[in-house]
Amino acid sequence: MQRFKWLVPTLYIIFLMLPIYWLLNMSFKTTNEILGTFSLWPREFTLENYRTIFTDSTWYNGYFNSITYVVLNTVISVTVALPAAYAFSRYRFLGDKHLFFWLLTNRMAPPAVFALPFFQLYSAVGLFDTPLAVALAHALFNIPLAVWILEGFMSGIPRELDDTAYVDGYSFPRFFFKIFIPTIASGIGVTAFFTFMFSWVELLLAKTLTSVAAKPIAATMTKTASTSGYELGLLAAAGVLTIIPGAIVIYFVRNYIAKGFAMGRV
Amino acid sequence: MTLILKNVTLNVGVNTHIYPSDLELRDTGFNILLGTTLAGKTTLMQIMAGLIKPTTGEIWFGGRNVTGTSVQKRNVSMVHQQFINYPNMNVFENIASPLRVIGMSKAEVTRQVESIAEILKMTPMLGRKPAELSGGQQQRTALARALVKRADLVLLDEPLANLDFKLREELREELPKMFENRGCCVVYATTEPMEALLLGGHTACLNEGRITQFGRTGKIYREPENLKTAQVFSDPPINTAPVTKQDNRIILNDKVNWILDKDLHKMADGPYILGIRPHHILPFETDGKSAQIDGKILVTELSGSESTIHFNMDGLSWVSQASGIHAFDRETINSFYIQTDKCLYFDNNEQLVRA
DSSP states (O other): OGGGTTHHHHHHHHHHHHHHHHHHHHHTSOHHHHHHOOOSSOSSOOOHHHHHHHHOHHHHHHHHHHHHHHHHHHHHHHHHHHHHHHHHHHOOOTTHHHHHHHHHHGGGSOTHHHHHHHHHHHHHHTOTTSHHHHHHHHHHHHHHHHHHHHHHHHHTSOHHHHHHHHHHTOOHHHHIIIIIHHHTHHHHHHHHHHHHHHHHHOOHHHHHTOSSTTOOHHHHHGGGEETTEEOHHHHHHHHHHHHHHHHHHHHHHHHHHHHHHHTTOO | OOEEEEEEEEEETTEEEEEEEEEEEOSSSEEEEEOOTTSSHHHHHHHHHTSSOOSEEEEEETTEEOTTOOGGGSOEEEEOSSOOOOTTSOHHHHHHHHHHHTTOOHHHHHHHHHHHHHHTTOGGGTTSOGGGSOHHHHHHHHHHHHHHTTOSEEEEESTTTTSOHHHHHHHHHHHHHHHTTSOOEEEEEESOHHHHHHHOSEEEEEETTEEEEEEEHHHHHHSOSBHHHHHHTOSSOOEEEEEEEETTEEEOSSSOEEEOOGGGTTSOSEEEEEEEOGGGEESSOOSSOEEEEEEEEEEEEEETTEEEEEEEETTEEEEEEEESOOOOOTTOEEEEEEEGGGOEEEOTTSBBOOO
8 A cells, every 4th residue: 555655646646737738738739730640749849839929919919918907907906905904804894794795795796797887888988908997897806805815814913013013103104014014915915816816817808898909818819710720739839828927926926825725714 | 200090981882991990100110900801901001002092081191181192192112912023024123113213313223222132131033033033032022122112101911921931930020120210100911919919019900991999009909998809809819708797796607707806896787798818718727816617628729839729618619728738638528717807898889898
């Protein structure tokens, strides 16, 4: 038994990594090889797919647009959620618990429900097809999530810390920026990660609210299915590049997320 | 400087947290707030600091009405029961923070922080983060921050409660020396009567948001004005029983009665409440005046050189505390001796009956 204890984890990891490997594998093949033969590694190794993405502006602009609205959304969500979460964790006010619950219920509706009102509203006010339109639409889902996660972290900080700072002579803004925010830095990291991920993988709103100028990468990827047939190699390369930003963010917040789980909110 | 609370109350919604309270706390010796948890010690301190505004009443400090003055402008420092330090700053920056806020020059900050760290034996720890320190060191950091500020009012809210026994003893000894000759008013909250007696000074007893008595610590202990004060200021809790006074005798029950001290003979006949501290009921006979009672042993706690014996007498649960080891078997009947000259008598309004 002892000799085979490596078996189950190994199988599990293979199972998890296989689709990613296959995507990577495909991205270095030509479309002909993908469709023609079954091969575990690229027979005709090519970087042509990646070259197309990095040189064709319709391709790399897709990434650029996606990252723009995702970063914008993350900044908006965290900035708005910080004071809101502070209020929920430190003050008692009329209906505070109901308001907190209502915030969460926003996340229970599927994004598709909001696609039409957003589309109509943004067309009317001239926000349609801008990164800000997508960022604001995603904020509807991300701000409640951010408030909820941050409130958990903030409630873990004893109120006496606030009192101590006031007694030491700190004004509220000075306390908030110099002491409180550094204290919950890991919470902010975790929150930023979750808002980033939601915005990065959300497709429907991003596609509905843009046409040409602010087209996200996921929408660009649909053009591989054109009249000339499927460009599977190109699609695979685009997929690989789409995984990378998420992987980078996860790498930076991996320790904080563990802490967040320990604090019971993530 | 003297801190005066004039008829201070605090209501939160429909609940009263602090009933009308008057206090005059001086800058000589410690001022102790003694009370069980939820007695309102912390709330009263937050009012003194200016963190909470009282519903009614005024707070005067150093001859000035500071009721509406914000905490930042009051020159107060505070140490909490939990070890509260700024987790993102190292020990040096933690201690320096109140000095940085008032814009003191860098050289002066360094000089002051280093001298305070020297007194509190924190010099080797100055570069560390609070999370890397032991509990005692964390609380020393908090104390250093309170000391370095040279505040006029220092509030210590059970600062030793979360420390282990040895550290508590050590810091309790150092504390009065730290604040000596600083001309500041020191308020110290504690739940332990022993700690109040060791620190001396003045004590205010608190019970459920009311100050039951204020005065010199020793005097309050010996002559509690009312039953609540006696109960708060006694550990283990003071023993009480309904008694009747008739002629010059106190009748505890059918079997036990004793002659009152001469100076109490003028007490009117009728029912009273007897209060007797555990160390004035002994499981053996001594010289002096005593009355013998019989009790059924519930449990005996032996703590090294002292025995605490819980026993039952006619439905009353009493405690006896005596030096030496006195081990009794459970459920056995044993004789105890009340030192009748140490008894306190309270009238129907729970006020002490005096000569």
